[in-house]
Amino acid sequence: MSGTRPGEPAGSVGPGDAARAAGVTGISVSNPDLPGPGATSPGGTRIGRPAGRLRHAEHVMGTVFSFDVPASAAPVLPEVLSWLHWVDATFSTYSGGSDVSRFGRGELTLAECAPELAEVIAECAVIKEQSDGYFTAWPGGRFDPSGLVKGWSIERASNMLSAAAKTGAGGAGPSGAGPGDTGASSTGASGTGHSVNGAGDIQCTGEPERGRPWRIGVAHPLHPSRLAVIVAGRDFAVATSGTAERGAHIVNPHTGLPATELASVTVVGPRISMADAYATAAFAMGGAAREWAESIDGYEAFAVAPDGTTWQTSGFAAYTAPA
Amino acid sequence: MRRVVLALGGTVAGLVMLLSFRSHMASTASAGVTAGSGGAGTSPGSGSAAGSGSAAGSGSAAGSGSAAGSGNSAASGAAAASAPVGAGSGTGTAVTGDAIATPYGPTQVQVTLNAGKIVKVTVLQHTDDGTNSQMIDGHALPLLDNETLTAQSAKIDAVSGASYTSAGYIKSLQSALDKASA
Numbered sequence: 318m319s320g321t322r323p324g325e326p327a328g329s330v331g332p333g334d335a336a337r338a339a340g341v342t343g344i345s346v347s348n349p350d351l352p353g354p355g356a357t358s359p360g361g362t363r364i365g366r367p368a369g370r371l372r373h374a375e376h377v378m379g380t381v382f383s384f385d386v387p388a389s390a391a392p393v394l395p396e397v398l399s400w401l402h403w404v405d406a407t408f409s410t411y412s413g414g415s416d417v418s419r420f421g422r423g424e425l426t427l428a429e430c431a432p433e434l435a436e437v438i439a440e441c442a443v444i445k446e447q448s449d450g451y452f453t454a455w456p457g458g459r460f461d462p463s464g465l466v467k468g469w470s471i472e473r474a475s476n477m478l479s480a481a482a483k484t485g486a487g488g489a490g491p492s493g494a495g496p497g498d499t500g501a502s503s504t505g506a507s508g509t510g511h512s513v514n515g516a517g518d519i520q521c522t523g524e525p526e527r528g529r530p531w532r533i534g535v536a537h538p539l540h541p542s543r544l545a546v547i548v549a550g551r552d553f554a555v556a557t558s559g560t561a562e563r564g565a566h567i568v569n570p571h572t573g574l575p576a577t578e579l580a581s582v583t584v585v586g587p588r589i590s591m592a593d594a595y596a597t598a599a600f601a602m603g604g605a606a607r608e609w610a611e612s613i614d615g616y617e618a619f620a621v622a623p624d625g626t627t628w629q630t631s632g633f634a635a636y637t638a639p640a
Numbered sequence: 641m642r643r644v645v646l647a648l649g650g651t652v653a654g655l656v657m658l659l660s661f662r663s664h665m666a667s668t669a670s671a672g673v674t675a676g677s678g679g680a681g682t683s684p685g686s687g688s689a690a691g692s693g694s695a696a697g698s699g700s701a702a703g704s705g706s707a708a709g710s711g712n713s714a715a716s717g718a719a720a721a722s723a724p725v726g727a728g729s730g731t732g733t734a735v736t737g738d739a740i741a742t743p744y745g746p747t748q749v750q751v752t753l754n755a756g757k758i759v760k761v762t763v764l765q766h767t768d769d770g771t772n773s774q775m776i777d778g779h780a781l782p783l784l785d786n787e788t789l790t791a792q793s794a795k796i797d798a799v800s801g802a803s804y805t806s807a808g809y810i811k812s813l814q815s816a817l818d819k820a821s822a
Binding site for chain 1: 800
């Protein structure tokens with residue numbers, strides 16, 4: 318992968334920067350009771366949802382993180398959002414003063430940076446090895462771990478919600494199983510699981526409704542508002558890499574040229590940090606990705622070619638639901 | 641009723657998105673400009689639009705790039721759209737959006753709701769001037785019908801796709817889902 322930051326420089330000027338600046342400096346984390354339907358927070362919009370569920374869209378990292386959580390998660394959500402803005406400030410490649418930028422210029426040693434940076438670099442190294450160099454934190458020789466940071470932060474945000482649910486007064490577990498284990502705000506058939514969707518890459522836990530798995534539509538890369546496939550599951554992640562809003566932007570690091578052999582690749586599996594990085598690597602590989610994806614344990618892939626034909630790995634069918 | 645109305649707001653925003661996307665793909669014109677210029681006042685021949693405000697609200701939201709604004713617009717559009725307009729077939733309530741100015745001329749859709757679900761999308765007005773526009777209509781409008789119904793009936797919780805920017809999110813299916821909370 319190369320330079321696959323959620324928001325490219327041109328896209329994050331204007332409203333994106335305003336939202337980011339407001340979020341970094343002005344996000345309210347002191348209010349444990351998040352406002353109700355229609356109210357806004359500095360970085361996003363709060364959207365009410367019936368039946369014990371809550372949705373929130375947060376503008377951060379030049380994109381939007383969408384949360385679909387049980388209402389009992391409301392007290393912890395501000396902390397999660399604040400952390401995402403911290404990640405943005407620390408890992409931004411567009412802010413010259415971020416740890417990542419200063420490390421990249423040699424102004425800081427790794428030990429002087431936030432310890433999370435070492436964690437991200439270590440994960441990048443693992444995936445680079447697994448992907449034969451198709452995924453790298455040094456695209457074009459410049460340090461840019463953005464390809465991992467988004468998935469990593471989605472996963473961390475999800476883990477924060479799960480941890481709070483386990484220790485919270487309501488005891489709403491991340492598995493979504495077990496009736497009667499939720500707090501007073503959870504009613505009827507609403508599930509206790511959550512999903513975190515960062516710019517199209519999603520980590521899900523438990524169930525959105527009792528007895529029903531999450532259903533995630535995969536946007537069709539050639540017909541932007543049509544779904545190419547629907548995947549379903551309970552504790553799983555879905556990541557899609559493809560040609561984004563302004564055209565091809567994933568570069569094959571071995572050739573330096575934009576990857577064009579596939580229109581999009583979707584990877585499903587347990588962890589969004591891995592699924593996202595695998596999807597990026599697979600997209601850069603192009604046609605060779607099918608055999609490679611088949612070899613990755615625990616993860617399955619689905620791809621759409623520019624001519625509209627599709628392929629999937631042998632285990633992908635376990636995730637597909639009738640549309 | 642409020643739930644239905646919010647869902648409609650999200651869906652109409654989705655329709656605006658579709659129109660914007662088609663225009664964008666075909667011409668590389670700014671989708672924001674397309675959506676933001678929507679409204680009866682700028683669209684010739686749109687005087688017959690009833691229950692307007694719905695599409696106009698969403699259109700201005702898409703153009704403004706403000707998530708907070710889009711939420712408000714959906715709600716205000718809902719107030720106007722809640723007035724039934726010509727439930728002709730008896731199988732639902734039809735709501736007509738404003739004509740939206742596109743680079744290819746005004747486009748207007750009517751959405752038929754039954755028990756809170758979209759059962760039909762009708763294109764009332766579309767461009768008919770010039771070869772280029774006809775080609776786009778012929779391809780895009782049938783897709784518009786199918787895609788809207790597919791997304792509505794698929795009962796999905798979230799959408800995975802290629803990364804979008806903060807501005808692109810506003811035109812995304814995920815954005816429509818977040819608004820509708822369906």
